[in-house]
Amino acid sequence: MQNRSIIPVDEIPERFINALRAGEDSRYYEHKGVDYIGIMRAVKLNLEARDVNQGASTITQQLARNAYPLKQEAAKRNESGVERKLVEAFLAIRIEKRYSKKEILDFYLNRIYFGSGFYGIRSASLGYFGKEPKDLTVEECASIVALIKNPTNLSPLNNPEANRKARNYVLLRMKEEGFISATELATYQALPVNLDPKPLRRSTSHLYERVADAVGRALGEDALATGGFKVHTTILAEAQEAAQKALEKSLDQAERRVDYTGPKRADYRRDSAEAPAFLQGAVLMIDHETGDVLAHVGGRDYANVPYDFIELGRRPLGTAFFPFLYAAGLAGGHTPVVMLEDEPMDNRAVMVGGREGILGEWGMEVASPVYEGEVTVRRAFEASKIAATVRFGGMVGLDRIVEAGVAFGFPMQQAELLPRLCVGWESASMRQAVRAISTFPRGGVPAPQAMGYLDRIESSAGNVVYRRDRSKVVEPQRVLDDATAYQVHSMMAGSMVRGSGAGLLEGLDEKPFAGAGKGGTTHDFADTWFLGYNSRVSCGVWTGYLQSSGEGIYPGAFSRDLALPVWQATMNAAAPSFGGEEIAKPDTVVEVPVCSVSGQRATDFCQEMEEDPSSGVSRSKSTAIAEFFRRGTEGLPFCAKHSGAISDSVSPEMALSNLPALDMSPVLPQGPVLIGEDPYHTELPSFSQNLGTGGLMRRRTNVLDSLDLGDGDEGILLPRPKRLVIIEE
Numbered sequence: 231m232q233n234r235s236i237i238p239v240d241e242i243p244e245r246f247i248n249a250l251r252a253g254e255d256s257r258y259y260e261h262k263g264v265d266y267i268g269i270m271r272a273v274k275l276n277l278e279a280r281d282v283n284q285g286a287s288t289i290t291q292q293l294a295r296n297a298y299p300l301k302q303e304a305a306k307r308n309e310s311g312v313e314r315k316l317v318e319a320f321l322a323i324r325i326e327k328r329y330s331k332k333e334i335l336d337f338y339l340n341r342i343y344f345g346s347g348f349y350g351i352r353s354a355s356l357g358y359f360g361k362e363p364k365d366l367t368v369e370e371c372a373s374i375v376a377l378i379k380n381p382t383n384l385s386p387l388n389n390p391e392a393n394r395k396a397r398n399y400v401l402l403r404m405k406e407e408g409f410i411s412a413t414e415l416a417t418y419q420a421l422p423v424n425l426d427p428k429p430l431r432r433s434t435s436h437l438y439e440r441v442a443d444a445v446g447r448a449l450g451e452d453a454l455a456t457g458g459f460k461v462h463t464t465i466l467a468e469a470q471e472a473a474q475k476a477l478e479k480s481l482d483q484a485e486r487r488v489d490y491t492g493p494k495r496a497d498y499r500r501d502s503a504e505a506p507a508f509l510q511g512a513v514l515m516i517d518h519e520t521g522d523v524l525a526h527v528g529g530r531d532y533a534n535v536p537y538d539f540i541e542l543g544r545r546p547l548g549t550a551f552f553p554f555l556y557a558a559g560l561a562g563g564h565t566p567v568v569m570l571e572d573e574p575m576d577n578r579a580v581m582v583g584g585r586e587g588i589l590g591e592w593g594m595e596v597a598s599p600v601y602e603g604e605v606t607v608r609r610a611f612e613a614s615k616i617a618a619t620v621r622f623g624g625m626v627g628l629d630r631i632v633e634a635g636v637a638f639g640f641p642m643q644q645a646e647l648l649p650r651l652c653v654g655w656e657s658a659s660m661r662q663a664v665r666a667i668s669t670f671p672r673g674g675v676p677a678p679q680a681m682g683y684l685d686r687i688e689s690s691a692g693n694v695v696y697r698r699d700r701s702k703v704v705e706p707q708r709v710l711d712d713a714t715a716y717q718v719h720s721m722m723a724g725s726m727v728r729g730s731g732a733g734l735l736e737g738l739d740e741k742p743f744a745g746a747g748k749g750g751t752t753h754d755f756a757d758t759w760f761l762g763y764n765s766r767v768s769c770g771v772w773t774g775y776l777q778s779s780g781e782g783i784y785p786g787a788f789s790r791d792l793a794l795p796v797w798q799a800t801m802n803a804a805a806p807s808f809g810g811e812e813i814a815k816p817d818t819v820v821e822v823p824v825c826s827v828s829g830q831r832a833t834d835f836c837q838e839m840e841e842d843p844s845s846g847v848s849r850s851k852s853t854a855i856a857e858f859f860r861r862g863t864e865g866l867p868f869c870a871k872h873s874g875a876i877s878d879s880v881s882p883e884m885a886l887s888n889l890p891a892l893d894m895s896p897v898l899p900q901g902p903v904l905i906g907e908d909p910y911h912t913e914l915p916s917f918s919q920n921l922g923t924g925g926l927m928r929r930r931t932n933v934l935d936s937l938d939l940g941d942g943d944e945g946i947l948l949p950r951p952k953r954l955v956i957i958e959e
Contacts, residue, residue, distance in 0.1 A: 236340050236350065236352070236443075236538075236541050236542065237340065237350075237351070237352045237363065238336065239332055239335050239336040239339065241362075241363060241364055242335075242339060242351060242363050242364070243363065243364050243366060243371070245366070245368050245371050245409075246351070246363060246366060246371040246374070246375070247335065248371075248404060248407075248409040249368070249371040249372045249374075249375045249400055249404055249409075250289070250339075250375050251407065251409075252375075252400060252403035252404040252406070252407045252409060253372070253375040253376065253378065253399075253400040253403055253404075254288075254289055254292070254375065254378060255288045255289040256403075256407055257288075258288065258289055258331070259331060261288060262323060262326045262327075263288065263290045263291070263319070263322035263323040263324075263325060263326035264288060264290075264291065264319045264322055264323060265288050287318075288322060289334065289335070289338055290322040290325050290326055290334055290338075291318050291319060291322040292338065292342070292378075293322075293325065293334060293337055293338045293341070294318050294321040294322045294325060295318055296338075296341055296342060296343075297337070297341065297777075327644055328641075328644045329641075329644070339351040340352075340542070341542075342378065343381050344357075344374060344377045344378070344381055345377045345381030345382055345384065345385035345387075345388070346358075346381075346385045346387045346388065351363050351374070354374050354377070355370075355374065356428050357427055357428075358370075358373070358374065358386055358387070358425055358426075358427060359424075359425065359426055359427075360426035360427060360428035361426075361428075368401075368404075368410065368414070368418055369397060369401065369418040369421050369423075372397045372398075372400040372401045372404065372418070373386060373393055373394075373396075373397040373423055375400050376393060376396035376397045376399070376400050377393070377396075379396065380396075384396050386423050386425055387425065387427070390423050390425075393423055394422070394423050397423065398419045401415055401418050401419055402415065402419075435528075435532050436526065436527065436528025436529055436532055436536070436538045436540070436541075437465065437470065437526045437527070437528070439528075439536075439538065440523075440526055440528075440538075440541070440683050441461065441463055441465075441683050441684070444682070444683045444684050445459070445461055445684065445687065448684060448687060448696045449687065449695065449696060458689065458690035459687050459688065459689060459690070459695070460687070460688040460689075460690075461684065461687050462684070462685040462686045462687070462688070463683055463684060463685060464517070464522035464523055464524065464682055464683055464684065464685050464698075465523065465524060465525065465526070465683070466515075466524040466525060466803075466804055466807060466808070468803040468804070468806075468807070469515055469524050469525040469800050469803045469804040470524075470525045470526070470527070471803070472525075472799045472800050472802065472803035473513040473515070473525045473527045473796065473799065473800040473803075474513075474527050475799070476795060476796040476798075476799035476800065477511045477512075477513055477527055477530060477771070477773075477796050478530065479795075480511070480773065480792055480793075480795055480796050481495075481509045481510075481511055481530055481773065481792075482495075484509060484773075484783060484784065484787070484791075484792060485508070485509060487784055489784045489785055490783070490784045491781075491784070492507075492508070492509060492775070492781065492783065492784075493506075493507045493508040493509075494508055494509075495508040495509070495530070495531060495534075498534060500534060506531075506534045506535050507775065507776075507777065508530075509530070509773065509774070509775065509783065510529055510530050510535065510539065510773070510774065510775060510776050511527075511529070511530055511539075511771065511772060511773040511774075511792075511793075511796070512527055512528055512529060512539040512540050512543070512660055512771070512772050513525055513526075513527040513769070513770070513771050513796060513797075513800055514526055514527075514540050514660045514661065514664050514769070514770050515664075515767055515768070515769040515770075515800055515804065516664060516665075516668070516677060516681055516767065516768055516769075517766065517767055517808065518665075518668035518671065518672060518676075518677035518763065518766075518767060518768045519672075519677075519766070520678065520682075520700050520703060521677055521678035521679075521680055521681045521682055521703055522681075522682055522685075522700075523681050523682065523683050524767060524804060524808070525769070525800055525804075526540060526683070527540075528540045528541065535776070537776060539660060539772065539776065540659070540660045540661060543659060543660065543772075543776065544641075544657040544658060544659050545657055545658070545757045545772060545774055546654055546655055546656065546657050546658075546752050546757055547654040547656070547657075547658050547663060547750050547759055548593075548653065548654040548750040548751045548752035548753070548757060548758075548759065548789075549592075549593035549614050549616070549653065549654055549730075549748075549749070549750045549751055549789075550654060550663070550748055550749065550750020550759035550760070550761050550789070551635075551653075551654030551656075551750065552593070552611060552614060552619060552654070552748060552750075553667065553670065553718050553721075553722060553748050553761075554634055554635060554638050554640075554666060555619065555622075555623055555626070555631055555634070555651075555652060556607070556611050556619075556622070556718055556721065557634060557638075557710055557714055557715070557718045558626050558630050558631050558633070558634035558635075559607070559622055559623075559625065559626040560607075560714045560717050560718065560860075561634070561710060561711060561714045562626060562627075562630055563863075564607065564622075564625065564626070565607070565859055565860075565863050566606060566607045566608040566717060566720075566721065566857055566858065566859075567606050567607065567608065567824055567829035567830070567857060567866070568606065568607045568622075568625075568829070569604050569605070569606060569829050570604070570605055570606070570607060570610050570618040570621055570622050571603075571604060571617075571618065571621055572601050572602045572603060572604060572605045572609075572610065572615055572617065572618040573601055573603065573617065574588045574589070574601060574617065575588070575589040575616075575617035575620060575621075576588065576589065577589040577590075579620070579649060580620055580648075580649045580650050580652070580653065581648070581649075581650060582650050582653055582655065582753040589616055589617055589620070590616065590753060591615065591616050591617065592616065592751050592753060592755070592788075593613075593614035593615065593616045593619070593653075593730065593751065594613055594614050594615060594616075594730055595614065595730045595749065595751065595788040595789065595790050596730075597786065599615075601617075605618055606826065606829045607622060608721050608724065608826070608855075608857065609826065610622060611721045611722075611724075611725065611729075612721060612724045612725040612728060612729030612730070613725075613729045613730055614725070614729065614730040614748075614749075616653060619652055619653070620649055620652045620653065622652075623649065623651065623652035624649070628647040628648070628649070628651055628652075629647060631651055631652070632645050632647065632651065635651075635656070637709040637710075638666040638669060638676070638709060639662050639665055639666050639676060640656065640658050640662055640666065641656075641657075641658070641662070642656050653753060654750060654752065660770055660772060661681065663759065663761055663770050663772075664677075664761065664768050664769065664770040665677045665679070665768075666761075667747075667748075667761040667762065667763060667768050667770065668763060668768035669709060669710055669715060670715050670716075670718055670719045670722070670746070670763070671719065671745065671746075671763045671764070671765050671768070671810075671813050672715075673712040673715050673716070673816065674708050674709060674710035674711055674712050674714070674715040675705070675706055675707070675708050675709070676706050676709060677706070677768060678703045678704060678705065678706060679704065679706060680703065680704070682698050684696065684698055685697070685698055686698065711818070712816040712818055712819075713816060713818040713819050713860040713861070714860070716813070716815055716816055716819050716858060717819070717858050717859075717860070719746055719813060720746075720858050722746035722747060722748050722762075723745075723746040724855075725746075725748065726746065726747065730749060730790070731747065731748070731749060731790065731794070734747070734790075734794065734798070737794075737795070737798040737802075738798055738801060738802060738805075739802040739805050740764065740801070740802070740805040740809055740810065743764070743810075744764060744765060744810050744811060744812040744813055745762060745763050745764030745765065745801075745810050745813070746762060746763065747760060747761060747762020747763065747797065748760070748761055748762065749788070749789030749790055749793065749794055750789055750793075751787070751788050751789050754781075754782045755782030755783055755784065755785065755786065755787040755788075756774055756775065756778060756781070756782045756783060757772065757773070757774035758772070758773045758774065758783070758787060758788065758789035758791075758792045758793045759771065759772050759789055759793055760789050760793035760794045760796070760797040762797055762801070763810075764801070764808070764809070764810025765810035765811050765812070765813050766808040766809070766810045767801075767804055767808045767810070769797055769800055769801060769804075770797075771793040771794075771796045771797045771800070772793065773792045773793050773796075815858070817861075818860060818861050819858050819859065819860065819861065820858070820859050820861050820864050821856050821857070821858055821859075822856075822857050822858075822859055822864045822866065823854045823855070823856060823857070824854065824855060824856075824857035824866070825853050825854060825869040825871065825872060826853045826854070826855045827853045827869075827871060827872070828869045828870065828871040828872070829866075830866050830867050830868060830869040830870065830871070831866040831867065831868045831869060832852075832853070832854035832855075832869055833868055833869055833872065835869075835872045836852060836853045836854050836869050836871075836872040837850040837851065837852055837853065837872065838850065838851060838853050838872075839851075853872070
């Protein structure tokens, strides 16, 4: 079990960073992932010593090696050590392009193993010297850095003398790099290794760790050690328990499937030399008005995997990224009725998974997705259509999509401008995803950045020694206008009725449910997400593997099967205390009836035949839906596909021929009718915007309109024709 506690790199003293650079990577701030000068120096020294005793792996390369199963992947492909090193180097270069030096140090120092069961700098600092990292002395910093080379054999708990020798070498390197003077070197090297172990308590859940850390920050470690405090958290017990049980049930069911071939928790043995790699998941629910955390499930099994995905994990969002992509497009001037091509697309245009052929339509979350030819933006979103969405992303612009992603809080600053952005290729953390989805119910303003776990702390005497001051919670800046936020919200709500999330509402206790949500699946079925909300709370669920193995959970592992049931259970448990109200339509939005097929203004004739599968009887069904437009963009022509509306390019005769066959009894004539060209003021139905309001259009002629026919039955007098005369030849 990993003994780990996460702290920001800002709380790590500069003297420790100096010791780390001196001992592991002196040119850390100069290189871009690989230190070519260091490689040449190591080669030279190894040749002189006729032995391999000098390494050249940078901190970034070590992070790559530690964060990804490079050895296992190399073994699968039967690659040599040199080939694995090349992969490590290229991965380090990509990490440097994506993250800053400060972020890389943060990842590295909170992840690396320091021996004796201590993972991360804080755990090692407390476990060996009984103090926070900020209080470490120079020689103590050097002792911890020395462990990186050989955490087990150099542990001061196991071998104090070996640690002292390794520590003194790090101190020597610090002097050579100019971090300490010769006098300080002599002083520090003469000191013994004085240990004072006060390791972190091994608790029972990821949530316990988060609360303990929060209490420590609020009161200080010394005060916490005295005990006797009563801690009141923000956690909603019902939601926390429901999330844990539902996640366990969902992942157990997945592992029992016939087509599931990955590691199973039931087969894992704690005495195994292999790290647990079975299926994992996480749930985070927040009150998005205050930032209070209502449920925090950082993983499936804390006893075997203390790794907290909510704190440390990042995985691709897949199609759960669609709300943010479509928000970028709608904010940029597009409307929900823009027509998109929904036809097969060559995967080489996107290149996800390194595959050639037709781009998959996994986002629709059905076994046999179909293409519809031409669809509206709304339909593409609600059905989670991949090819249509990629085309929409091209219309929006990849640079605009990245800008929107950054505004929503995703780490996309260094994202490559490639079409795969449109299918959620970039990774995000659970905190980032939940906070971003909260932007839509909050009218364009995300939840507060600081998420809190503590409500108040009372001393043993009952006195309140800490209380969270919610009035000081910083309200974030607006990242989206309220019209766009409501448009995307309405499309997410629509997807739960007639799209990829159809049937979702049946599993929710809150009726009517006024919130919305979006599921997400990655192209390889390795990750599933569900992000959703009501007017009070936002909640996110993730399932997948902590370390990517290149294999999916199982073929067709959709979010509606894995993540959605967990989200439903958590929302249901929170409903009695945090039930939501209707999310109000802002004044900047107008509602217009639109034909869902043509994307134009709907008429009474917007009907299409639909067969009842139970009876086999076909009946007409309206294609009109309520669409929401930013005020000023609602001007649309009437639907020409169904109503036979007359436009500049459509004659009245053609308009009549386009009228649909409706499911109704025919109107029988009451008397003789005129068939053919009618010169007597025939009136045709018209719904053309060019002719004003809908109604009847009078068919005019050039001759009879100028005659006064009168109301009587007077005949028209004509001269008698002359007698016919036949002339013989």
